[in-house]
Amino acid sequence: EEENDELSPLKKLNHKLGVYLSPKTTSISDDEQKRKIGVIITTIIIVTLIISAYYFIIYEPSQEQLSLAKTTKLNELHDLYSGALTTSPNALMLENKINDAHSPEEIETINILTPATKDWKSFHKKSIASNQDKYNRTMAVYENESKNMIMPAYEAMQIVNENDATVLSMIKFEKPNTVSVPILVSRLQAGAGLVSVGSIVDIY
Numbered sequence: 001e002e003e004n005d006e007l008s009p010l011k012k013l014n015h016k017l018g019v020y021l022s023p024k025t026t027s028i029s030d031d032e033q034k035r036k037i038g039v040i041i042t043t044i045i046i047v048t049l050i051i052s053a054y055y056f057i058i059y060e061p062s063q064e065q066l067s068l069a070k071t072t073k074l075n076e077l078h079d080l081y082s083g084a085l086t087t088s089p090n091a092l093m094l095e096n097k098i099n100d101a102h103s104p105e106e107i108e109t110i111n112i113l114t115p116a117t118k119d120w121k122s123f124h125k126k127s128i129a130s131n132q133d134k135y136n137r138t139m140a141v142y143e144n145e146s147k148n149m150i151m152p153a154y155e156a157m158q159i160v161n162e163n164d165a166t167v168l169s170m171i172k173f174e175k176p177n178t179v180s181v182p183i184l185v186s187r188l189q190a191g192a193g194l195v196s197v198g199s200i201v202d203i204y
Contacts, residue, residue, distance in 0.1 A: 066101075066104055069107045070101065080113065081112075081169070085123060085169075116165035119165075127173045128153055128156045131173050137152055138151065138175065139177070140156060140173055142171055143170050
């Protein structure tokens with residue numbers, strides 16, 4: 001009898017597990033089945049509507065704003081890092097940073113003008129030093145205005161020091177392509193100071 005008492009808790013546990021795991025013997029009515037199916041279908045419809053609303057109202061517009069912000073910032077990058085600096089390390093780093101951004105606010109914080117100005121100043125100073133004639137002059141070529149200006153190297157340095165990348169990206173410095181032409185000037189013209197060393201004259 002004591003042995004039966006000791007086994008009774010095990011029997012009770014096995015009985016409960018058997019009831020829990022065994023197929024339900026109670027039949028569900030048709031109305032109950034229809035109600036459960038209706039609840040499931042309604043839940044699916046509501047979840048689908050919520051997901052669709054989130055996509056079209058929140059997610060898709062935010063992605064369009066992000067895409068527009070990236071395009072605008074990349075255009076700024078390509079304008080300031082043009083010509084000789086198109087493939088510079090900073091240009092590539094900034095481009096990757098823009099493409100990896102996750103929000104328009106993050107893109108807005110990316111500063112392109114400051115590093116571009118620094119890179120152009122460094123580039124132009126080296127260019128001026130290596131593109132001088134024997135008179136210490138260099139030639140500034142303005143790409144947007146299609147004009148060339150021959151000037152002393154120190155004036156070219158002033159242009160570089162006083163401007164940012166919005167201007168410096170549109171200039172390049174080349175060695176002046178000039179020839180020496182003797183000009184006959186009367187003593188009267190020379191004495192009046194009409195022509196002096198470095199004067200620019202039209203030759204016909």
